Amino acid sequence: MEKIELKNIKNVLLLGATGGIGNAILKHLLAENLSLNIYTLSRSQIEHPRVHNFIASTINEASLSEFIGTVSNNKFELIINTIGYLENELGGPEKSLRDVSEEKLIEYFRTNAILTPLLAKAVRNNLSPDGFAFVALSAMVGSIGENELGGWYGYRASKSALNAFLKNIALEWGRTNKHSLVLAIHPGTTQTRLSEKFNSHVAHKVHSPAEAAVNICNVIFSVPFSMTGNFLNWDGRVIDW
Numbered sequence: 001m002e003k004i005e006l007k008n009i010k011n012v013l014l015l016g017a018t019g020g021i022g023n024a025i026l027k028h029l030l031a032e033n034l035s036l037n038i039y040t041l042s043r044s045q046i047e048h049p050r051v052h053n054f055i056a057s058t059i060n061e062a063s064l065s066e067f068i069g070t071v072s073n074n075k076f077e078l079i080i081n082t083i084g085y086l087e088n089e090l091g092g093p094e095k096s097l098r099d100v101s102e103e104k105l106i107e108y109f110r111t112n113a114i115l116t117p118l119l120a121k122a123v124r125n126n127l128s129p130d131g132f133a134f135v136a137l138s139a140m141v142g143s144i145g146e147n148e149l150g151g152w153y154g155y156r157a158s159k160s161a162l163n164a165f166l167k168n169i170a171l172e173w174g175r176t177n178k179h180s181l182v183l184a185i186h187p188g189t190t191q192t193r194l195s196e197k198f199n200s201h202v203a204h205k206v207h208s209p210a211e212a213a214v215n216i217c218n219v220i221f222s223v224p225f226s227m228t229g230n231f232l233n234w235d236g237r238v239i240d241w
């Protein structure tokens with residue numbers, strides 16, 4: 001087996017399924033594979049007969065561990081983290097250093113970066129021995145090599161940190177399992193709650209959540225295990241770290 005096949009997947013673990021892209025991935029996977037089960041952890045209810053939803057007021061190490069405890073009789077072929085934020089009650093992305101604050105930087109890192117290694121730690125004994133993909137949605141602006149504009153300190157750096165975590169996870173799991181695929185994927189600019197205030201400024205195409213979900217799944221199901229530890233664009237291009 002060279003890669004993950006959607007038809008062979010039995011169990012999916014999805015974080016961020018209440019979000020624009022996460023919910024579109026959930027619907028796409030359920031429609032394309034009529035026998036898979038999806039296990040979600042979220043802050044609000046997700047109603048679907050094939051979705052096993054665990055609700056927690058906060059997504060953190062404790063609730064991740066509790067969630068995995070409730071699903072630990074399963075092995076997962078696909079684990080996806082789509083949780084992320086750009087703007088909340090603390091404010092939006094920083095235009096310059098004058099907008100940077102300790103509280104906001106910590107919140108960017110807490111939500112966009114550290115949940116992924118905590119998820120990997122929690123799920124590490126429940127990865128399918130037949131092969132699995134572990135994916136987190138990153139962002140092009142997290143590429144240090146392709147940063148030509150500056151600004152957005154917290155969001156950029158938290159996605160760069162996420163990429164660094166994913167590379168490390170890929171190396172650790174790749175040593176013992178040649179059928180592991182760990183990827184950071186940039187979904188492309190997509191019309192969601194996260195991006196709605198910023199999309200009017202972009203010159204390139206803005207995807208619908210359904211298009212983004214198809215693109216992301218096409219990448220996951222076309223890339224061989226040998227590509228583990230990469231940062232990929234929605235069209236499969238390798239993005240510079």
Ligand SMILES: NC(=O)c1ccc[n+]([C@@H]2O[C@H](COP(=O)([O-])OP(=O)(O)OC[C@H]3O[C@@H](n4cnc5c(N)ncnc54)[C@H](OP(=O)(O)O)[C@@H]3O)[C@@H](O)[C@H]2O)c1
Binds near residue numbers: 016018194
């Ligand atoms: N949209 C784009 O153009 C774009 C571009 C590049 C990268 N991305 C990345 O793609 C991913 C999905 O984004 P999206 O566009 O689908 O955004 P979205 O519609 O705003 O969804 C964000 C998801 O993250 C969850 N979330 C946010 N803050 C959280 C927190 N503190 N604790 C727990 N969950 C939290 C939300 O849960 P609640 O429903 O509970 O709030 C929701 O499920 C993100 O990682 C984002 O950075 C998006």
